[in-house]
Amino acid sequence: MAISEQHRPEIVVGxxxxxxDYPAQVVARLAxxxxxxxxxxxxxHVRWTVRAGWGEVAPRRDGGVEALLDDVARRRADARWDVAICLTDLPLHTERVPLVAQxxxxxxVAMVSLPALGLRQLRALRAAVPALVGRLLTDASEERVPPVGRAPAELAGQVAAIHRVVGGADAGEVGYLASRLAGRVRLLTGMIRANRPGRTLLGLSxxxxxxxxTAAFALTTSAIxxxxxxxxxxxLTVIMLLALATLVTWLIIAHDLWEKPGRQTPAELARMFNLGTVLTLALAAAxxxxxxxxxxxxxAALLIDTxxxxxKLQRPVDFTDYLMLAWIISSLATVGGTIGSGLEDEDTVRAAAYGYHPEPGGWREEKEA
Structure with a gap:
């Protein structure tokens, strides 16, 4: 059995x-x-070897998917992998439509944009990545003998996020696009997941x-x-929305979370980053x-006797009155909490910015290796 295993041709997939950051967690589970x-x-009949690696902490933004594929190709060549699949959290577009994979x-090499897959990303990757590997081996084969009988159009039927296929299948340059409307909704939900609002929520202690x-003090004030x-x-609804908007705005301004378009960051990408940041902060604030x-x-129910x-109110009360009291106090306390938000650790709050990626421990050792 060991001899037959050794005689199997080996294909290394990176x-x-x-x-x-977040893509590294997905890579670890998928690998x-x-x-x-x-x-x-x-x-x-192939001995498959999967190698997990890290890409750039700050991938190039101005070159779109082509720049990303170039970087991954160099990584593949340096590591001597047969093919490479890149998982990224960049929200990429083609023809103003979300790009799922290419x-x-x-x-x-191939690329998969994790946000374009929506919420159920790992499930979609389990179908997409083997199909992309098979597609690369088919298209890159000099003999043009397909090791797997799947055409690009079949992947669109396997992954819900993929709506249509563009590019030349014969040339091996194939893009997998989402739908214009549902794809944008899926992209936004995927961006929120990739930005990990739970990390933002726990960080705003x-x-x-x-x-x-603030709420404890307000509970003792009869005027409230x-x-x-x-x-x-x-x-009360308007006051609550204003309080939440104030909190989100203050976090963005105080910690400089707004992504500004420039020479290295296209305006469309900056808008997507800012939208991801706002939605993440809004969810954490809510x-x-x-x-x-x-x-x-x-x-309030324990402290204030009926x-x-x-x-004080000169009328009979029930539990609804305690809810209304907690509602106004929570809104006022949220505004008071914005003062505390200015005291948060800078790196903790900066993590809520979609375009911000801290350098992970061991990254330099991984690059040198």
Whole structure:
């Protein structure tokens, strides 16, 4: 059995994470199972070897997908891989439509944009990456003997994010595009996931501490009780939205999270980065608000006796009144929490910016290796 294994032809597939932040986590999970999937879906008579590697921390933005494929091709050649697949969190476009993947037989590399896959990225990659590897081996073969019988159009039927295929299949330069409307929605949700709002939420600990302190003080102020009783649901909704908008705006301004278009960052890419940042911060702020609202409701119900609240409001009260009280207090406390947000660790808040990628530990050793 060992002899037959040694006599099998070996094909080395490189998985490159560019930048080595969120894509590196996806690469690590995919690399552990990719060899078996390649044997199952591409060719069982080949000894598949999968190598995981890191790409640039700050990939080039001005050259689009062609610059990215060039960088991956150099990485493939230096590492002596047969083919390479790059997973990136860059939101790429072709013909103003989200680009899901692209293959280049000339370079023997392919690229997959993780945000374009939406929320269920690993599931889509399990279908897409073996098909892309098979496509590269087919198109790059001098004999033009397909090791796997899948045409580019078949991948569109396997991956929900892919709507149509463009480019010359005969030349090996094939692009896989999303739909114009649903693809943009999927791209935005994928960008939020890639930006990891949970990391932003956990990082804003001082903001939550400041908001809780403000809420605790407001609970002891009877004037706030009367204000919550006087305001209706519509006005409380407006106040809540204004408080959340103030918090998000303050975070962006105070920590310089706004991506400015320039010579190295096209305007369209800068807009996508900023949209990803705003959506990530908005989601983290909304979850923080819900946590604050729930805690404030609980504390109000325990701290303020029903008889005391009835005497102040001069009418019978029920649990709805505690919810309205927690609503106005949470909105005011959110504004107070923006002061605490200015005290956050700079790197922690900067991580919420979509275009910001810190250099991971061991990156220089990986590049030298």
């Amino acid at each position: 998985l490159v994470a560019t930048p080595p 552990a199972e990719l060899a078996d999937r390649l044997a199952e879906r591409v060719d069982p 293959t280049s037989a000339r370079r023997r 001082k903001l939550l501490a400041g908001a809780f302190a 009780w009367e204000m919550g009783d006087a305001l209706g649901g519509l006005r 979850v923080s608000y819900l946590v604050l609202f729930a805690a404030t409701t609980l504390v 008889s005391v609240l009835e005497r």
